[in-house]
Amino acid sequence: MALVNEHLLKLPENYLFTDIVKRVNSFKVTHPQARIIHLGIGDVTLPIPKACVEAMQKAAGELGNPNTFRGYGPEQGYDFLIEAILKHDYAAHGIYFDANEIFISDGSKSDTGNIGDILRHDNSIGVTDPIYPAYIDSNVSCGRAGTLEKDGKWSNVVYMPCRIENNFIPEIPKQRIDIIYLCYPNNPTGAVLSKSELKKWVNYAIENDALIIFDAAYERYIQDPDIPHSIYEIKGAKKVAIEFRSFSKTAGFTGVRCGYMVIPKEVTAATLEGKRIPLNKLWLRRQSTKFNGVSYITQRGAEAIYTPEGKEQVKAMVQYYMDNARIMKKMLSKTGIQFFGGENAPYLWIKAPDNQTSWKFFDKLLYEAQVVSTPGVGFGPSGEGYVRLTSFGERHQCEEGIQRICQCL
Numbered sequence: 001m002a003l004v005n006e007h008l009l010k011l012p013e014n015y016l017f018t019d020i021v022k023r024v025n026s027f028k029v030t031h032p033q034a035r036i037i038h039l040g041i042g043d044v045t046l047p048i049p050k051a052c053v054e055a056m057q058k059a060a061g062e063l064g065n066p067n068t069f070r071g072y073g074p075e076q077g078y079d080f081l082i083e084a085i086l087k088h089d090y091a092a093h094g095i096y097f098d099a100n101e102i103f104i105s106d107g108s109k110s111d112t113g114n115i116g117d118i119l120r121h122d123n124s125i126g127v128t129d130p131i132y133p134a135y136i137d138s139n140v141s142c143g144r145a146g147t148l149e150k151d152g153k154w155s156n157v158v159y160m161p162c163r164i165e166n167n168f169i170p171e172i173p174k175q176r177i178d179i180i181y182l183c184y185p186n187n188p189t190g191a192v193l194s195k196s197e198l199k200k201w202v203n204y205a206i207e208n209d210a211l212i213i214f215d216a217a218y219e220r221y222i223q224d225p226d227i228p229h230s231i232y233e234i235k236g237a238k239k240v241a242i243e244f245r246s247f248s249k250t251a252g253f254t255g256v257r258c259g260y261m262v263i264p265k266e267v268t269a270a271t272l273e274g275k276r277i278p279l280n281k282l283w284l285r286r287q288s289t290k291f292n293g294v295s296y297i298t299q300r301g302a303e304a305i306y307t308p309e310g311k312e313q314v315k316a317m318v319q320y321y322m323d324n325a326r327i328m329k330k331m332l333s334k335t336g337i338q339f340f341g342g343e344n345a346p347y348l349w350i351k352a353p354d355n356q357t358s359w360k361f362f363d364k365l366l367y368e369a370q371v372v373s374t375p376g377v378g379f380g381p382s383g384e385g386y387v388r389l390t391s392f393g394e395r396h397q398c399e400e401g402i403q404r405i406c407q408c409l
């Protein structure tokens with residue numbers, strides 16, 4: 001008899017965004033006339049940049065020609081894309097890596113989940129709370145998170161609360177943690193870490209021999225010139241941090257699927273006997289067993305993001321979504337409701353009035369304004385009493401959605 005991975009059975013029945021879709025679908029059954037506006041899941045709405053489309057069309061043509069056809073590509077990614085990343089995302093900012101420190105992937109959700117494959121199941125983990133739910137769920141799936149307790153926390157996870165009282169900036173934990181997840185600009189609160197705040201984390205990791213999983217999927221949305229885009233802007237980070245970047249929110253690739261991971265050669269983890277193992281080599285071994293690389297067409301599309309036209313088009317796209325955020329904030333600020341974010345990230349983090357729970361406020365917005373939000377508690381216990389709105393919608397949808405929300409407050 002085959003036995004299941006019982007850890008998976010500990011997960012809530014649905015992933016957060018699946019749960020929301022289910023609730024919205026039942027609302028649609030009872031309200032078939034409703035004109036629902038979706039400001040829930042952070043999915044982009046603008047088409048991918050023209051430079052990427054043209055590059056992908058050309059690449060598809062190459063695959064249809066016997067002289068330029070390609071089969072399996074390198075598991076780690078094609079040199080042309082890795083070189084573009086090294087040059088534009090790092091060397092241009094004074095950060096240098098070798099090509100074999102970059103791993104092209106199908107996006108940060110898979111990467112931040114899969115990285116757990118090369119780390120023992122009994123490492124302790126720490127997360128900022130609220131946090132992108134896939135980090136927790138993937139640790140639950142392999143038994144690393146322990147069991148779910150009554151307060152909504154997992155027994156083996158250290159939660160670092162990010163609340164109004166600390167400006168949504170987590171405090172450095174008192175205890176030692178093996179693996180720390182940081183996501184900045186933050187999903188869902190929209191908060192960012194200054195250089196000095198990020199330095200505290202790098203120093204903590206160095207002093208405690210910890211590993212930082214740094215998700216920078218939203219770095220293109222940083223508007224403040226003093227905020228770091230990469231953890232490697234901090235001295236010493238190359239020894240303790242793995243960075244994740246995504247083209248999903250940068251260039252509308254949520255459906256195309258492409259991102260990358262940086263694993264510097266200096267980052268190591270130990271065996272039980274204390275031998276240090278470079279994670280870069282271990283990840284390559286894992287990838288060459290379980291992954292055959294991202295499609296050539298996709299990687300050519302991603303490479304086009306770094307051309308002069310691609311850069312302009314991406315900039316305009318980010319500007320559009322940040323303008324949405326600005327418009328939404330302006331309208332919300334007239335209502336007296338408390339909200340945060342939307343400055344360096346495409347998310348607004350809204351405090352539910354009258355101490356309503358996240359789901360109660362979610363229902364109010366759905367039933368009275370016919371707007372879909374994301375309940376904050378879905379991102380962790382400290383998210384209770386909040387909802388998140390995305391500014392990734394089309395302009396008229398963001399405007400109308402916020403207008404309807406303002407009316408029902």
Ligand code: MLT
Pocket residue numbers: 040041042043109132187
């Ligand atoms: C979100 O809404 O938090 C994200 O879009 C989900 C994701 O990136 O997987």
